Amino acid sequence: MNKLIFKNFPLKKLLKSYKKITGKNNLGKLVLFKRGGGIKKKYRVIDFLKKFNNILGSIKRIDYNPLLKNSLILINYLNGVLVYNLFIKGVKVGFKINDYNSYLNLASTYYLNQIAPGYILSNIENIVNTKLKLVRAPGTKALLLGKDNGIANIKLPSGKTKLILTNCRVILGTLGINLKKLKYKLKAGKNRLNNIRPTVRGVAMNPIDHPHGGGQGKTSGGRKMSVSP
Numbered sequence: 001m002n003k004l005i006f007k008n009f010p011l012k013k014l015l016k017s018y019k020k021i022t023g024k025n026n027l028g029k030l031v032l033f034k035r036g037g038g039i040k041k042k043y044r045v046i047d048f049l050k051k052f053n054n055i056l057g058s059i060k061r062i063d064y065n066p067l068l069k070n071s072l073i074l075i076n077y078l079n080g081v082l083v084y085n086l087f088i089k090g091v092k093v094g095f096k097i098n099d100y101n102s103y104l105n106l107a108s109t110y111y112l113n114q115i116a117p118g119y120i121l122s123n124i125e126n127i128v129n130t131k132l133k134l135v136r137a138p139g140t141k142a143l144l145l146g147k148d149n150g151i152a153n154i155k156l157p158s159g160k161t162k163l164i165l166t167n168c169r170v171i172l173g174t175l176g177i178n179l180k181k182l183k184y185k186l187k188a189g190k191n192r193l194n195n196i197r198p199t200v201r202g203v204a205m206n207p208i209d210h211p212h213g214g215g216q217g218k219t220s221g222g223r224k225m226s227v228s229p
Contacts, residue, residue: 010063011074014084015042018067020195038195041066047075047083048123048131050099050109050169055079057097059107062087064180069138071178073107086123086136088173106173112144112152113166119144123171124154124164132169134162141174202227 023035044065057077063084065072071087075097088107099109104119109132115121121142124134135142140157147153152166185191188198202212203220211227212220220226 010042010044011082014045014082016045018043034197034199035195036197037192039193043067044072044084046072047085048133050132052077052079052081053100054098057099059091059093059095059097061093065178069178069181070136071176085171087176087178088122088171089176090173104172107171109169109171111166112147112164112168112170113150115144115170115172117144117146119172120174121154121170122173122175125168125170126164128165128167132171136175138175138177142170 018041020038020041021032021035023030023032025031044063044067055077057075060074060076060082063072063074072084073087073091075083075085077083077097085107091107095107096105097108098105100111100114101108102114104110104115109123121144122135122140123132124142125132126134135157137157142157143155145153145155145161147166150166151163152168154162154164156162202210203218205213207214211223
């Protein structure tokens with residue numbers, strides 16, 4: 001049983017330290033309310049460069065991502081390299097990944113000149129030989145409208161269209177959503193673990209702590225507009 005639990009732990013070589021947001025500036029002064037006190041979290045290093053050409057890989061497992069609302073897939077390539085990628089809807093454990101191959105496959109990476117109009121895309125490269133930067137939010141997708149003279153016309157999730165060179169890279173499929181991040185929080189302790197402190201009304205504070213503080217009863221300071229941050 002312990003071996004099965006250990007296999008679900010994230011790989012240490014794919015983890016990176018992440019600085020928590022405490023709501024304080026470089027002088028230690030509180031400038032952002034309701035932050036601080038959460039548990040330590042590690043950033044999973046995601047492969048947005050996609051360097052492996054025609055090397056077959058398979059999805060080893062689907063991992064939880066504590067910092068983003070995207071789930072992650074752990075891909076094991078035949079050359080022995082393990083990388084994290086964003087979860088694509090419709091893939092399961094054991095699903096094959098073959099980047100830049102002539103046969104189109106879900107969750108694999110291709111150049112735009114390999115894809116026909118009408119396909120659903122995500123993780124789009126904006127500038128040639130850089131990272132996959134566009135359409136990375138959970139649940140989003142883009143549509144390839146057409147191609148002409150080495151330029152592809154892509155409809156983004158915002159509804160706007162963008163012209164991108166056809167030698168840029170994309171991933172086929174729609175991005176999935178991390179269902180654990182959408183769970184309803186049943187107690188205050190869940191928010192405290194996620195670096196969220198309790199909310200205190202300005203009316204309940206003292207005058208030195210908030211412009212709405214002080215007074216007799218639930219007075220709001222006698223201003224025309226709220227001054228809460």
